[in-house]
Amino acid sequence: MGSRSYIIILLACLLLVNAAHGQAEPPAPIPSPTPFVADPKGIFPENAPGAPNVAADYVSLDRSLPYLERVGVDAADQRALTLAEAIEMALDNNRDIEVARKGRSIAGFELKAARWFYEPRLTGQALYERSTVPNLSIFSTNETTTQGSFVGNAGITGYIPRFGSVIRADINNQRLTTNNPIAILSPQYNSSLGFTFTQPLFRGRGMDQPRRIIEIAKRNLEITDTQFRQRSIDAVAAVEKAYWDLTYSLRNLQVQRDGVRDAKQQLEHNRRLVEEGQLAPIDIVAAETQVANYEQAVYEALNAVNIAENLLKNLIAPDRDAEIWSEVLIPIEAVERPLPDVTLSEAMENALKLRPELEINKGQKAINEVEQKFYKDQTRPQIDFVAGYSSAGVGGGINPNFSSPFCANSPEPAKCEAAQQAQLQNFLQTIGGPGSVVPDIFSNKYPTYRIGVQFNLPLLGDKASRANLGKARVDAERLEVQREAIEQAIQVEVRNAIQNIRTAEARLRTASIARENTQRQYESEQRKLDSGQSDIYRVLERQTALTAARSNELRARTELNKAIAELNRAMGRTLTANNVEAR
Structure with a gap:
């Protein structure tokens, strides 16, 4: 019994008690809502200014489907691609990595030029x-x-x-x-x-300008090596995510095509029920709309495939004229990736050892030590x-x-x-x-x-060298604070990455259960429709839910794979996890 029934019974009891005592009074009137007051200016939302009547009678009568194709891609020219192959192509052709490689070469020439002074x-x-x-x-x-x-x-x-x-x-x-x-x-x-x-005897014995330049060039060469590894890590992580996005996009395209097939089968089934008198003719309209919606979803899924594939090709193609641009990429990597068995403390330990940002900061501190040594030497007579x-x-x-x-x-x-x-x-x-x-x-x-x-000897002391020494010491403090900030940011990334993996695991579990249950609900609703216990709208609703559940299941799996890739990146293990050596 609802709460409203309880209230009615309570009021009836009160009236009976009042009548028995001769003190029956009419119930207090329920206050009416505040009456609507018209805008004194006479402007209502439906009369909003600045909305001219443009193309008021437009309707589209074109019912033909656009040509279903991929722009610039030959559907017959397919290329099977593993994740390892995609990573190798990216490392060979990625422009950011090539820039980092050139930077390393430049640093090597700078070191040779600095050493030339002592020839x-x-x-x-x-x-x-x-x-x-x-x-x-x-x-x-x-x-x-x-x-x-x-x-x-x-x-x-x-x-x-x-x-x-x-x-x-x-x-x-x-x-x-x-x-x-x-x-x-x-x-x-x-x-x-x-x-x-x-x-x-004093100034220039332990450190001078040529040796300063040489030592800084050495440290810069080490930094460029680390930057090259950092670019490699970023490139590999980006390829991993793009690969799984393409995997999902192709799977979603297949799901939407299956949705069109199921919607057309449901439409034919409804027509038979109309012929048998179990459904009204108007119920066919809803099924036809469902077919049109799924056909539109196929075009949108195809567009998503095109975007995901172009993103991956942009990471692995050597140039814009490469043959890969006209090929259809088919990811064949198994989507079941092993989950990393690592605790937070182990992940942080790995990150503090392997993250390139910390190595770059270490190299910058080494350069600062050279600067301090040089400017301290410059203060001597x-x-x-x-x-x-x-x-x-x-x-x-x-x-x-x-x-x-x-x-x-x-x-x-x-x-x-x-x-x-x-x-x-x-x-x-x-x-x-x-x-x-x-x-x-x-x-x-x-x-x-x-x-x-x-x-x-300067008569008033070498104030410039002392000022430069003070600047170098303050810069050392800045680099130490910067390192603490980097470590804290890495900790946040590692924590979020581990938590994201757990969330993705739960999302995959939910998506799997949802797909299984929506399949059962759809089949059950179809049987109810055949027996007259349901209507076409519930069937179509279950059909839409099933299509979304099928797509979401692989989306959850690929998101888990991307979360694994992000954890490897946060720990600095992207290259070792993919058997890549940055050289």
């Missing part, structure tokens, strides 16, 4: 110079002096990167000719061989130990234009010049001819030794 370097010059200048000396009677020189110099520089040491060897050669009468030798040969060693040695050689011939200015005022000029010539010959024997230059060098005839320190 031995050969420098030098070879030139001939001839100059004529006015005579400005009282010792020469020439109006001008012409001098020609041929220079050939070479030097080689080597480094000891570990200590910042610089070693240099130089050899200098010069052949000099002149018409200056006070020059003793013409031609004159000058050569020297020297060595220089420079060793930083720049004092270098310098040592050098050189050996020179001289040779040549007597200047034919030589004329001693001291013999001009001599009382016996001829005797003076003869004595002068004798002295020149003795000088030439001492100096040696052109062939004495090299022996002079290696006999250490004219050596030069140098040892000392050189320094470059």
Whole structure:
């Protein structure tokens, strides 16, 4: 008995009691609802402004179905595709992975370029110079002096990167000719061989700019390797999801086609019932509408297949002209995927070991350590130990234009010049001819030794280096906070992924039960219709529910597979789970 019946009985009892006591009173009137008040402006929803009467008499009389085909796809050209094949094609052809691969190559060249600084370097010059200048000396009677020189110099520089040491060897050669009468030798040969060693004592000994660039280039190369692996993980995860979406779309297309078949069978069945007098002729209209709805669903399912397939092709095709674009992709991978048996703690442990984001953060911290080491070294005083040695050689011939200015005022000029010539010959024997230059060098005839320190100190302190050091230390703190944020975000992803798998399992169970039960309900409702205990609308409702249940069951399974792929991605195990090695 409903609540309304109880209320009526209660009111009747109250009336009887009041009548017995002579105090019967009519029940209190039920307040009426607030009367509707018209809009004072006279505007009602059905009279909304801005809605012109456009195409009011339009009806479509075209009952033909559009051509059922896939745009740009040859239905006869089918290609069976496993998930492993799709992943392999994506790794070979995916543009994002190719970009990451190029980035890795660029980082490798940057490292080679940085190391080039410490390669031995050969420098030098070879030139001939001839100059004529006015005579400005009282010792020469020439109006001008012409001098020609041929220079050939070479030097080689080597480094000891570990200590910042610089070693240099130089050899200098010069052949000099002149018409200056006070020059003793013409031609004159000058050569020297020297060595220089420079060793930083404070700044530059442990770290300098070239070593900083090299160390950063090394870390960047490691980071690009990790970024390449990250791109590979993202690509593989995307292919997995696209593969299962295409699997579901094709299954849904088949379900909708089966729905059209069932709806047409139901329509024929209804027509027989009309002929037998068990149904009214108007009941056929509902079945015809059901057929039209399912036919429309087939077109929508075909469009979903086209979208899902194009998404997968975009991930695995090498270019827009590849043959795969005209092929029909048929996923043949078994939809039953093994569920990962992992606890939350195990999943988090794997994620903290394998997630590329944490490795990238680690590489950035390594770069920051290099920066701190460099800027700390830059705050030290720049004092270098310098040592050098050189050996020179001289040779040549007597200047034919030589004329001693001291013999001009001599009382016996001829005797003076003869004595002068004798002295020149003795000088030439001492100096040696052109062939004495090299022996002079290696006999250490004219050596030069140098040892000392050189320094470059800012008077007010190197504030720029200290500021850069402070910046690097703050950046280290920022990277540590960033790492904590990444770890927390990874924890959220892992937790959600595990929970999503459990939810997907429950969804699959529900979808399986729903499909089985709706099948029974549909068959039962058909039997009731045949016996006159139901109507066509309930049958069509059960038929619609059965079609949706069939589609939802595989949707739930593919969603579970996608949830498994997402958990593998969250743990950083996408590549190992699919037997992929990123190289």
